[in-house]
Amino acid sequence: MTQPQALAPHPVRPFTGRHMALVMTGFFGVVIAVNVLLANLAVSTFSGTVVENSYVASQGFNGLLRTARAERMLGWQLGIARAASGAVRFTLGDASGRPLRGAAVSARADHPLGAKAPVVMTPREVAPGVYEAALPAGRWHVAVEVRAQGHVWHAEDDAL
Numbered sequence: 781m782t783q784p785q786a787l788a789p790h791p792v793r794p795f796t797g798r799h800m801a802l803v804m805t806g807f808f809g810v811v812i813a814v815n816v817l818l819a820n821l822a823v824s825t826f827s828g829t830v831v832e833n834s835y836v837a838s839q840g841f842n843g844l845l846r847t848a849r850a851e852r853m854l855g856w857q858l859g860i861a862r863a864a865s866g867a868v869r870f871t872l873g874d875a876s877g878r879p880l881r882g883a884a885v886s887a888r889a890d891h892p893l894g895a896k897a898p899v900v901m902t903p904r905e906v907a908p909g910v911y912e913a914a915l916p917a918g919r920w921h922v923a924v925e926v927r928a929q930g931h932v933w934h935a936e937d938d939a940l
Contacts, residue, residue: 826893851933856880858935860922863912868940870903870911872926879909883928887913889920889940915940 831837855875863869870887872880887901896918903911920940926933 851931854931854933856926856933856935858924858926858937860924860937860940862940865912866914866917867912868901868903868915868922870913870924872909872911872928879907880926880928881905881908883911883926885911885924885926887922887924889915889922892919892921 857873857877859869859871859873861869861871868887868889870885872883872885874880882905885903885905887903889899889901891898896916899915899920901913901915903913906912918940919938921936921938922940923936924934926935
């Protein structure tokens with residue numbers, strides 16, 4: 781029986797300061813690159829601004845509450861849906877459920893996160909209490925203003 785041959789030892793490279801410098805540079809390079817990427821994505825997707833000046837916005841808050849209370853007392857109702865034609869259909873009714881006819885309706889559609897430009901619409905009445913306007917496909921937050929019977933009424937919906 782023959783004796784197994786011993787493997788020749790491989791020279792072991794010592795871990796030098798140069799190796800440590802490369803490891804540290806690589807580590808911090810990855811950390812900084814990830815931070816820059818995430819900061820860029822955060823800033824480019826949502827500004828975080830809800831109002832420009834919170835103090836000025838707070839001064840009109842009680843007036844907004846009074847207006848909202850008066851609008852709620854009207855009892856008007858709004859339904860928003862896509863029509864078969866692809867247009868947006870606004871169905872308006874009064875407190876007793878009767879169609880709200882002859883109203884001046886205006887609407888503004890904003891895309892969530894500002895991905896698309898806002899769309900201003902002036903829906904026209906196509907049937908008693910039913911108003912339609914064109915709006916591109918997609919997800920939209922719609923704010924509606926209705927002027928009828930001497931009142932101004934506002935509503936918002938994320939139905940689209």
